Amino acid sequence: MGAVKGKRMPRAVRERQMMDAAVRTFGQRGYRAASMDEIAELAGVSKPLVYLYLNSKEELFSACIRREARALVEAVRAGVEPGLPADGQLWAGLRAFFTHTAENPDGWAVLHRQARSHGEPFISEVVAMRDEIVAFVTGLIGAAAREAHRDPALVDRDVAGLAQALVGAAESLAGWANDTPGVSAKEAAATLMNFAWAGLENLMHARPWQPPEA
Template sequence: MGAQGKRVPRAVREQQMLDAAVATFARRGYRAASMDEIAEAAGVSKPLVYLYLHSKDDLFTACIRREAAALKAAVRAAVELDGPADRQLWSGLLGFFEHTAAHPDGWTVLYSQARTVGEPFADEVAAMRAEIVEFVRGLIAAAARDADCDDGDLAEREVAALAHALVGAAESLAGRALGGTAASSGRENAATLMNFAWSGLANLMDGRPWTPSR
């Protein structure tokens, strides 16, 4: 590496290490991945990884936080807030699916590794997921207000439940696509979920909820 490596700004070098770590954790899994592998993939010495990012646990946490922040930012940036309610939800879903498709290693770290390794890593993902659910809850609540749907038609607890269900369905579709069991695009996944969810949401907001047949 020599003198040339020393001229790389620390922030840039850290991102290179995180890039290498995310790819290694996604490929090998948290427990099997070694700091030697990550250092080699990043093109730095192992002591430098420890100096910048400390322990393997700290490095994994930094990966989770970076990937979680990127996913949340992608969803928020994609939502067309000046559009009608269905367009807002559609654009947010599209942003979610396009980001996960473009960053499969990040998805694997968040949803296959961090959630299964256990605490405190699973807690980091749970916090990210709670923020996304709350954001979607706000979109659904805004759609209900735009439709002049009062609390008697669409209660707050029902809005929250719908947000959880929608996020869970999006996660399931993204995992299915990235797991190789479906070759659908981000637009196709977003359209599938809108076709599945929006008609029901529209009926609810029109005061026509589904009820079991007698």
Template sequence: MGAVKTKRMPRAVREQQMLDAAVRTFGQRGYMAASMDEIAELAGVSKPLVYLYLNSKEDLFTACIRREGQALTEAVRAGVDTRSSADRQLWDGLRAFFTHTAQHPDGWSVLHLQARTHGEPFAAEVAALRAELVAFVTELIAVTAREAHRDRDPDLAEREVAGLAEALVGAAESLAAWSNATPGVTARQTAATLMNFAWAGLGNLVEGRPWSPPAGAEYRP
């Protein structure tokens, strides 16, 4: 087979083509099974050019993680109007999250499945992305929760909101994988499922009505 002929174009554009091909290949075939030959062919370039631009398979995969992670966080942030109510902000954020993961299933596979199962430094890249999402969710509800608890333990709201943010992001990650694998489930339906599950408790928290163990109940390991 002869060398792949390429047209002249800006490096940044060519690099994005390579990343598009890589995300599709990694997302559908997995990191170990994906080959640089396959990625180069899908991108319409020669394999040496892929190595010239992105150095190695590991560096290419890392670049995919970073690009897809940035796109996801930007989509969630852009979908939320921080001037609206706490429940509206959470609803808009969930819709933006599930819409993006549904529209970019290969990118979500790279972030949620592939990167986490192949060790460092890939797992660290995803952990940083997850921490950013958790921080953003915490930010969405922290002000309201602190206001609701202004006459109580000042640290209570912060502790509880931080824990709920961790739980919410974990649930969203699992639901995104489930909805992408379940025919007929829309991003809006998935967001509504999680909103109904989360806001029953979260709404009470931000309004100053947290759940407490029954009086006299003792913890038994």
């Protein structure tokens, strides 16, 4: 205990240590199995100190979800370079997404598996993150489609369903890639790009697939 007190770390550094330990523990052990004792030990602090910074296990888990969600959204946004062709922007966004989830498997497990399986208030945090990514992808696809159609009136709603499908596929594929040895972020991104781009490109050039007439 004396060694812990003697460190005198700044609050922000101490909080980051605790959050890193919590994300690792929640991601690998699950929310219910994880204990505050285990998190405190991994962070190198006392359990009372964890409770001093974050009042409960539920509050700590919510803070982990918010941090990991914010980091993922920022990574995707930062990965897309304005001015690239539509396929280049989508490719860059997918590479950023899969690179981040591969480099932060515990954070992705917290977002994709743990938070979704324990109901409120946790799932609301994940839904907010997902909505932001879907809106971003909708904007990317919509802007490219308007440019291809040369129709500034083409609304984002026309491609919102595609964005939902693309994000959903990316989420599932990220979980599979992280659980499958040897699958790189680039390979995962290329898999989804090959799956999605042919349809998106046809849509952007007014060649959508149509169901056969009855």
